[in-house]
Amino acid sequence: MLTTSHIDRVVGAALEEDAPWGDLTSETLIPAKATATAELTAREDGVFSGGEVFATAFRLTDPAITVDLHVADGEPFSRGDTLATVTGPARGILQAERIGLNFTQRMSGIATQTARYVAALAGTRARIVDTRKTTPLLRAFERHAVRCGGGFNHRFSLSDAVMAKDNHLAVLTAGGLSVTEALLGVRAQLSHTTHLEVEVDRLDQVEAVLAAGVDTIMLDNFSLADLRAGVELVAGRAIIEASGTVTLDTVGAIAETGVDVISSGALTHSVRSLDLGLDVSIEHLGH
Template identity: 85%
Template sequence: MLTSNHIDRVVSAALEEDAPWGDLTSETLIPATAVATATLTAREAGVFSGGDVFAAAFRLTDPSITVTLRIADGETFAPGDALASVSGPARGVLQAERIGLNFVQRMSGIATQTARYVDRLAGTKARIVDTRKTTPGLRAFERHAVRSGGGFNHRFSLSDAVMAKDNHLAVLTAGGISVTDALRSVRARLSHTTHLEVEVDRIDQIEPVLAAGVDTIMLDNFTLDELRAGVALIAGRALVEASGNVTLDTVGEIAHTGVDVISSGALTHSVRSLDLGLDVVLEADPDAVSR
């Protein structure tokens, strides 16, 4: 969940990076008494995300700046739509604008991309989820954006669940113990509330993993026929996750194999920020200053 404390911590770090000793340009060019207004405007269609993050950039720069959001996270917009308005001391507005825009453009890009994936799942039971392929330090922001687009989140961190991949199993079974016995040993040490997921890359690995009582089996880089066979073999004894080679062109076919979950790093690691504009107008000057 994206909390206000987390937003303030990350946005404060971004503001510090952008203006460690203040905004030299605004402080030398803009009168201290100048007041500005600005409108966040969509230059292309999309799904909105990051409203609270956008507002925090201005609030943390100057608490007297007012930000009014005209759209909620998860809502769609068209080119030309006004998404938010900003008003307050001009120096603060100009200093915060780039950080506010950077966050809201990227988060809305993720939300928009996720919504496209969600649309391809219509008529299936599958849900699209993100992965840990997020920008370091921005995971909470990016995963919030996935939810804004109608997607779901995988485990948030390495601390949240057990997810055994091929390298884990290779180490675990190095002493000659079977995969089933090794996973049963893991299961016995876990709390009853802790989820256990195991990745397999071949059909013949499924039964030994199922015998250990795992919660989810990830079918990694399976073909469509293999996915269908895997779903039939598992037969509801565990959740089935498909991963690997998931794109907008393939996600619909993958969903129709009957899997429960489809994970895709592309939701966050290969997204283009949306084109949103913030036009700032000094109240004493009718000319717009655009960034």
């Protein structure tokens, strides 16, 4: 969840990193009383995300700056559209410009990419979800952007659910327990509200995992034929997640196999920031 307090904390740290002792350039070149207007303009089509984050960069720099957002998070826009207008002290606008742009360009890039994945799933039952392959300390920002694009979020952190992968299972079964026995022991330790997901990489592992009553079974790096076979084998006994090298080119075919969820790190780990510009014009020099 992207809260105002979290936005303030992260954006505040970014502003401090960028201007730890103030903006030497603006303080030297721009009169203290100068005012300006700036327009956030789209230089390509996309889906907007990060409006509050963008506005916070200016608010924390100078509370006298006003930001009017013309599109809401999750709304599509076209090249040439004005997405926001910023007015107020020129020094503050110029100081906050880069930080505000950096956040909303990246978040809008993620939202735009996610929307493409969502479009590729049209007519199927599958939903696209992100992964923990996010930028450290920016997970809430990037996952908010995924939701803006119409996608969904996987577990937010390691604290949210039990997700047993191959290395976990290797440790669990090292003492001679079967996979089913080991997972039943795990289930016995969990509250009724805690979700249990288990990853498998072969069809012959499915039954042993399902026998433990897992909530979700992840079919990792399965071929399309094996995904279809896995869907038939599971037969509604658990949520089926497909994962592994999911791209925009492959996600549609994966969805057509009948899986419930498709997770893709590409939504966040290799996305391109969208091209947005902030065009500043000085209104009054204020000498």
